[in-house]
Amino acid sequence: MSATIDLSDATARPRPAAASEPAAAKRSLLGLSREDMGAALIEAGIPAKQAKMRVQQLWHWLYVRGVSDFGQMANVSKDLRAALDEQFEIRRPEIVEEQISVDGTRKWLFRFPSRGAGRPVEIETVYIPEEGRGTLCVSSQVGCTLTCTFCHTGTQRLVRNLEPSEIVGQVLTARERLGDFPDASTPQGAIVPSDGRLVSNVVMMGMGEPLYNYDNVKSALSVVSDGDGLALSKRRITLSTSGVVPMIPKTGEEMGVMLAISLHAVTDELRDVLVPINKKYPIKELMDACRAYPGLSNARRITFEYVMLKGVNDSLADARELVRLLKGIPAKINLIPFNPWPGSPYECSDWEQIERFAELVNQAGYASPIRTPRGRDIFAACGQLKSESERMKRGDRLALEAAVAV
Incomplete structure (x- = not known):
């Protein structure tokens, strides 16, 4: 018999804000090339000299570790995680x-x-x-x-x-x-x-x-x-x-x-x-x-x-x-x-x-x-x-x- 798991209730599985919510315009970092991600970080105030390193960190957390929350990025400073969360999103569907x-x-x-x-x-x-x-x-x-x-x-x-x-x-x-x-x-x-x-x-x-x-x-x-x-x-x-x-x-x-x-x-x-x-x-x-x-x-x-x-x-x-x-x-x-x-x-x-x-x-x-x-x-x-x-x-x-x- 096939099974159906209804995940529309937030209590079923904690997730970031539902995609249906019109939250403030944040740019998603998912799907960006390294170059575009670096440009977005610089535009957001990250010093250009740091941008390449930050892209490498983010890339690893998003696509190797598979995290969906900036707070999980252990080698990124708390202040930077907060700044990233204010301006960007990495939420899944x-x-x-x-x-x-x-x-x-x-x-x-x-x-x-x-x-x-x-x-x-x-x-x-x-x-x-x-x-x-x-x-x-x-x-x-x-x-x-x-x-x-x-x-x-x-x-x-x-x-x-x-x-x-x-x-x-x-x-x-x-x-x-x-x-x-x-x-x-x-x-x-x-x-x-x-x-x-x-x-x-x-x-x-x-x-x-x-x-x-x-x-x-x-x-x-x-x-x-x-x-x-x-x-x-x-x-x-x-x-x-x-x-x-x-x-x-x-x-x-x-x-x-x-x-x-x-x-x-x-x-x-x-x-x-x-x-x-x-x-x-x-x-x-x-x-x-x-x-x-x-x-x-x-x-x-x-x-x-x-x-x-x-x-x-x-x-x-x-x-x-x-x-x-x-x-x-x-x-x-x-x-x-x-x-x-x-x-x-x-x-x-x-x-x-x-x-x-x-x-x-x-x-x-x-x-x-x-x-x-x-x-x-x-x-x-x-x-x-x-x-x-x-x-x-x-x-x-x-x-x-x-x-x-x-």
Whole structure:
């Protein structure tokens, strides 16, 4: 049975002031580059000669020790801690709810300040534990503009972009909750990798299109991959795009992370329906951009995500065309059984058909693991994320339970 932990009550777990409170305008230090953090400290009155040292101290406390309170920074003077607290913040997202699936998948509902949206905003972040790795699925936007017809998130309008501090904050909070910082404890009974880092991989595959929030995502991933902080290798960071073709080369040149493409169809006619951005950037343009992706090699393959929709895109003719499309691209294919959500017009392909499809693309030399659905019982699987307020507003809860039970 899945479990839900409601953390909206401050008595459940002491935290800094809730993100929904319009506290005085303090700049967050989370997500800033070292250069920007140093400039912010100097602007706040820290002597320029001290700024570099102070940045090193703060960087260590924030990203190595994982503290969320200036008062915990033991090697920083009391007066300086007070001064920093007056002008800056390092608070994490407000955790409204934490849900734990029967398979160990965890989903957090995070709340952030409105920042012009009119009211506090909510996003979902998912942790998927597997043997030898723990993957954190991070959101980049509140809602989405792309309206992919098989995706639940696409039914929620875009509210705003997430800032670097809010993207990095998802990673920090997940690591804290899982006990992946030196002074944090792993919850009793939690399903996590048996050794190594508990958050070993980050995928920008949550809510939103990362390349429509390019600058903020780039800044955040620079912090996540910094070798003296969170220190995730760029080979363990994957950015998933629905096909914003003009931004793909820039992503490879400036971010250098692994790339995933939400493909889902092998003809423009069908992809125009499933992934409407295809009308702007059709398949040929997308494939050309993939072939030219900077750093592409057999060791740095592009992942093509392909959701299996019964009677829609799952024929063996589709499989053969998929192989033809990817010819010459170092690639792997992730076949994703469709995850149901209330009101969707689609069904998941029969398992036997998924296996036949996989066998054909595997024979062509593409590693095509079938991504076993994870977290369906808490609505945490691919294509199911949506803010809780939107889900409840649309009356989705009971319909969800019926859909997941199928």
